Amino acid sequence: MRAPISERVLAYVILIALASLVIAPVLAGSVTAFKPQIIWVSSPPTWLFEPTLENFEFVFFTRKGWVYLRNSLIISVGSVAVALILGVPAAYAFARFRFRSSKALMQWLISLRMIPPIVVGLPFYAMFLYLERGLGIGLRDTFPGLIITYQTFLLPLVVWMMRGYFAELPAAMEESAMVEGYTRLGALWRVVLPVVFPGIVATAILNFIFAWNEFFLALVLSGNRTSTLPMTAGTYIVRTRVEWGNLFAVNLIIMVPVIVLTIALRRQIVKGLTFGILE
Amino acid sequence: MNASDLSDTTNQPFSTRLYNLTQRQRHWFFIAPALIILLLVVIYPIIFSTGVSLFRVTFASQSRPFVGLQNFERMLGNDDFIQSALNTLYYVVFSVSGSFLLGFAVALLIRRITAGKELLRLILIIPITMAPIVVGLMWNWMLDPLFGLVNWFLGLLGIPGQTMLAQASTARLTVVLVDIWQWYPLVFLIIEAGMATLPRAPFESARLEGVSSWMIFRRLTLPMLRPVILVALLLRTVDAFRTFDIVRVMTDGGPHLTTETLSLYLYRTAFTFSKLSRAAAGSILMLLFIGLISALMFRYLYRDVEVG
Numbered sequence: 001m002r003a004p005i006s007e008r009v010l011a012y013v014i015l016i017a018l019a020s021l022v023i024a025p026v027l028a029g030s031v032t033a034f035k036p037q038i039i040w041v042s043s044p045p046t047w048l049f050e051p052t053l054e055n056f057e058f059v060f061f062t063r064k065g066w067v068y069l070r071n072s073l074i075i076s077v078g079s080v081a082v083a084l085i086l087g088v089p090a091a092y093a094f095a096r097f098r099f100r101s102s103k104a105l106m107q108w109l110i111s112l113r114m115i116p117p118i119v120v121g122l123p124f125y126a127m128f129l130y131l132e133r134g135l136g137i138g139l140r141d142t143f144p145g146l147i148i149t150y151q152t153f154l155l156p157l158v159v160w161m162m163r164g165y166f167a168e169l170p171a172a173m174e175e176s177a178m179v180e181g182y183t184r185l186g187a188l189w190r191v192v193l194p195v196v197f198p199g200i201v202a203t204a205i206l207n208f209i210f211a212w213n214e215f216f217l218a219l220v221l222s223g224n225r226t227s228t229l230p231m232t233a234g235t236y237i238v239r240t241r242v243e244w245g246n247l248f249a250v251n252l253i254i255m256v257p258v259i260v261l262t263i264a265l266r267r268q269i270v271k272g273l274t275f276g277i278l279e
Numbered sequence: 280m281n282a283s284d285l286s287d288t289t290n291q292p293f294s295t296r297l298y299n300l301t302q303r304q305r306h307w308f309f310i311a312p313a314l315i316i317l318l319l320v321v322i323y324p325i326i327f328s329t330g331v332s333l334f335r336v337t338f339a340s341q342s343r344p345f346v347g348l349q350n351f352e353r354m355l356g357n358d359d360f361i362q363s364a365l366n367t368l369y370y371v372v373f374s375v376s377g378s379f380l381l382g383f384a385v386a387l388l389i390r391r392i393t394a395g396k397e398l399l400r401l402i403l404i405i406p407i408t409m410a411p412i413v414v415g416l417m418w419n420w421m422l423d424p425l426f427g428l429v430n431w432f433l434g435l436l437g438i439p440g441q442t443m444l445a446q447a448s449t450a451r452l453t454v455v456l457v458d459i460w461q462w463y464p465l466v467f468l469i470i471e472a473g474m475a476t477l478p479r480a481p482f483e484s485a486r487l488e489g490v491s492s493w494m495i496f497r498r499l500t501l502p503m504l505r506p507v508i509l510v511a512l513l514l515r516t517v518d519a520f521r522t523f524d525i526v527r528v529m530t531d532g533g534p535h536l537t538t539e540t541l542s543l544y545l546y547r548t549a550f551t552f553s554k555l556s557r558a559a560a561g562s563i564l565m566l567l568f569i570g571l572i573s574a575l576m577f578r579y580l581y582r583d584v585e586v587g
Contacts, residue, residue, distance in 0.1 A: 093309035
């Protein structure tokens with residue numbers, strides 16, 4: 001069924017207006033990253049200028065942006081890997097085995113989504129402090145410390161998403177493999193995981209985006225050694241003025257990988273964002 | 280082997296009994312690692328926090344006297360805490376309803392078009408994937424009273440420059456609008472995905488019978504989408520409740536605490552004023568509050584839907 005022409009025109013007008021409301025600030029802001037310092041805050045905005053990479057050079061080398069980029073990568077990739085290793089088997093069990101507490105456990109897992117980061121971030125800070133003073137175990141401002149705390153929001157999401165992907169596969173798949181002599185684990189590893197691999201990739205990417213963008217836990221629990229990219233973005237605001245060109249250079253470094261991933265894997269990401277809602 | 284064989288284990292050798300036990304309980308081998316980590320990183324910290332809230336703990340002093348519920352009383356009697364709780368409620372009400380209405384509208388509109396649908400959808404969901412802190416910083420720049428694009432644009436229309444983030448009357452609304460800008464696409468995606476699963480038959484027969492599209496929307500679309508709508512509302516409520524990043528970089532709670540959220544206030548209490556116990560008490564209150572809101576939403580709105 002095609003909508004009447006007047007409705008379609010109206011839809012286009014509104015949607016294009018909303019799309020420009022996305023594109024205009026993102027593009028106009030990003031352009032600032034390529035402006036030389038003198039015209040960062042020119043008013044009215046200057047649109048014709050010789051693009052320069054000096055802001056990126058400054059942010060990346062003088063302000064050690066590469067270190068923060070490395071930290072962000074280690075923490076995001078590491079925490080997603082841990083969440084997958086722990087979460088994929090659990091998701092498989094929820095999708096395949098019938099057991100008494102399965103439904104209640106799954107509901108509990110989903111309910112973890114409502115916990116605000118401050119509620120766990122605060123005790124984590126104190127716990128890390130006591131561990132350091134009492135037992136000499138330093139977790140504050142370390143990669144393992146952050147990777148552990150990131151499980152609070154990554155692990156439930158991994159289990160929830162992967163359970164959906166496993167449930168889509170027919171149970172006959174492992175059963176026939178097991179008839180052929182595979183053990184349950186062998187069937188899972190050799191037969192099921194290869195088929196569900198696209199789902200694992202989608203889950204990994206979406207969780208990577210959330211870990212990459214995370215700000216609150218990093219603010220509370222990281223320090224000089226593990227500071228992430230979103231945390232450094234704030235350092236370009238000095239009380240009296242903002243280094244806009246440098247700030248947008250950092251913003252671009254944070255934004256571009258995620259936008260590239262979103263464009264490349266848009267179907268999976270849309271599916272991931274709305275996952276489980278349709279069951 | 281049937282159930283009676285399994286329960287009658289007296290005659291079986293130990294190894295068989297053990298094997299049977301592991302077979303019946305095998306799901307725990309898969310679930311236990313994730314469960315243990317979640318208990319350790321979510322449940323234990325909450326218990327720890329509850330413990331801390333019953334004592335007077337600061338980073339400075341070594342002594343930690345037991346004070347019972349005093350921290351909770353202090354929090355509830357604190358004007359700034361109440362103010363930030365009310366602000367948070369304001370965020371929840373306006374950000375959730377705003378993003379919901381806009382997202383729903385976009386989901387309805389995008390069904391009417393064909394060409395360029397994929398591209399438009401891709402552009403519209405970009406804000407969801409951006410770091411909230413980047414969104415906040417970007418809009419700071421857009422809204423700058425001296426050189427921001429918004430004021431430049433208003434200037435073209437003959438409206439004098441505004442300092443929206445510096446004025447108590449407009450700061451809160453501005454931050455909410457930015458939050459809506461970032462999150463309405465999520466509502467749009469959820470509603471659109473929900474609409475795609477609706478059966479076609481009832482809609483076609485209603486149309487054949489000449490029912491107006493408004494009535495179809497009210498009597499068919501809305502009731503059938505109810506579970507999806509509720510998921511969208513619940514997700515948005517939970518997220519709006521924890522608002523921190525955007526406010527932190529846009530106004531940092533100011534001017535005069537008009538944009539202070541619970542997360543910001545508790546963060547400041549713990550880390551700027553190092554009143555750890557009081558912040559812990561506040562965060563437990565916050566958790567109870569959001570738990571109550573979610574439970575009510577579940578109970579009254581979500582009762583006929585299967586979860587998980």
